[in-house]
Amino acid sequence: MRLILAFFLMLIATPLAAQTALPPAPWADRQLDDPAQERKAKALMETIRCLTCQSQSIADSNASMAGDMRSQIRERIMAGEQPEAIRTWLIARYGDWVSYEPTAAPILWPLWGAPLLLLGLGLLLLRSRIKRKART
Template structure:
């Protein structure tokens, strides 16, 4: 009975955090618009904008104060009559293309698009260089021979260990 109880507690300890780890919507009730159509548009826009503090979350998912400010700003733009594109353009004009979770491909954003490829190539180059060096060291080690003094000392050590019966 105790084993079963411990197994159940252990399973719950694994399962409960996984269930709770879903995306947490950080939009507070005081930020929400009373018009459901405008609120849906605001949520759609918020899913496209990056939290500049968290960097890998949309502002819709982030609890950061800056993300909250951006969510409020998006809602203000929609209330002012902006289209989705106009609201996004307004935010991009203030914060740059980096605020977009999917930035456009243009000269100013080449570094955003190219850095993962460059880093992957550098990692492959480092792995290649590592194994190449290991091969060189291994081949250099097999061709190197011991000097006469070293060989004599090795024979002496090996001979004495055989005589002790420890080998």
């Protein structure tokens, strides 16, 4: 009986052991002293997707990964780096998917052109149907 109780206690205690011992990122939830720099950081954070939540920006997410990314952005802004350079660094590190802003890379042109092509085909079909009905 004691062995079974010890086993269940170990199962319950396992999630507690999985908690991280790392301290939170220093600038994750602290605003910058300079309001202009904080506005730049906040604007950039709203355009970067949380890698954990996937449907929220890092500005809105409470995930630890989003906190780390917010901290990195604020630290880089304090160091004088421009938001677009930080975005480029984040995209290079995490991939195009991390940014909410669509890219216009040549490999993606078919994705941008397909809706226009389908709309054009639909209009041609509609036009031919209207002409056919007008003849009868």
